[in-house]
Every structure is written in C-alpha cells, then in structure tokens.
Amino acid sequence: MLPLWLEPLEQLVEAGGAILVVIALVATLLFSLALERVLFFRLTYRRARCALIRRWAARSDHLSWSALTLREVWTRQLIDRLQRPLPWLKLLVALCPLLGLLGTVTGMIAVFDSLALTETSQARAMADGVARATLPTLAGMAVAVVGLLFTSRLEQVIRREDQRLHDRLARALEDSHA
Numbered sequence: 001m002l003p004l005w006l007e008p009l010e011q012l013v014e015a016g017g018a019i020l021v022v023i024a025l026v027a028t029l030l031f032s033l034a035l036e037r038v039l040f041f042r043l044t045y046r047r048a049r050c051a052l053i054r055r056w057a058a059r060s061d062h063l064s065w066s067a068l069t070l071r072e073v074w075t076r077q078l079i080d081r082l083q084r085p086l087p088w089l090k091l092l093v094a095l096c097p098l099l100g101l102l103g104t105v106t107g108m109i110a111v112f113d114s115l116a117l118t119e120t121s122q123a124r125a126m127a128d129g130v131a132r133a134t135l136p137t138l139a140g141m142a143v144a145v146v147g148l149l150f151t152s153r154l155e156q157v158i159r160r161e162d163q164r165l166h167d168r169l170a171r172a173l174e175d176s177h178a
Contacts, residue, residue, distance in 0.1 A: 009021065020135060023096060023099050052165070075166065086154065101137060102136070103140070
C-alpha cells in the first residue's frame, strides 16, 4: 500500500508509463525556470535597470570612446543576466516531444508484446494499449507548446528591453546635457 501522497504518481505511471513521470519532471523544471524568469524580471531586473541608468547619468563623461564602451559593457551584462536561462529553456522545450515519442514507442512495444503473448486479437485490448501508449506524446507536445510560447515571449521581452535600455541611456545623456 502506497502512502496517500504517492497515489497520483502511481496513477500517472499506470496511465502512461514511467516516461510520463519523466515528462512531468521536465515540465516542473521548465515551468520553475519560467516562473523564476518572471520573478527576476519583475523584481530584480527592473531595479538593476534603474540603478544602471542612474549610474550612467551620474557619470561626467558620456561621449568618449571609453565611456560609450563602458555603457555597452554595462548594458550587455544586464541583458545577459536576463538571457541566462534561455538555452536551458530551449533545451527542455525540445526534449519534451522526444520524451513523448519515446513513451509512445515503448508503450507500443509493450502493447504488441502483450498481444503476442496472449495470441488473441482483442481489438478492445489493443485500442486501450494504443491509447495508453499515445498519452506520453500528447503530454510531451502539450508541455513543449506551452514552453515554446513562453520562450518566444521571453525572447521578445529581451529584445524589447535591450532596445528600451539603450533608449533610456541615450535619454539620460540628453537630460544631463540640458
């Protein structure tokens, strides 16, 4: 008898096999990274962006080559912090459909193996087995689609913030000369 808190995991394994549990773990990691990025953007990044703009505006030299290089280095460091988990997010998104396919293939092998052992062609048993075998593909594709939507949105936000940061630094330069 399993503990009560493990029963959903047991039902998940019964429904789609062990690969479905792996997909659920990858989805948890993917959505945890996504939530971390949202919190980073809302809490940390905005404060760091304001601090960078204040630091740039406080400088006396804004026009020399070294000042412009320093501004570019500062902005690149801040944008890089925003982009840091992007490769991991893309990897997890790409991994989900492959795990779903693996679950389907292993499930189909189990279905055909059980049909070969019983030596009967029960259409109902085969249909149940095929439905169970395709569940990991559905789960993997669903997680990948949601992860892809988030990743695309994050890339769009990063491009927008890069442009916005450059614009605000240029505006801070104009305001300091006025």
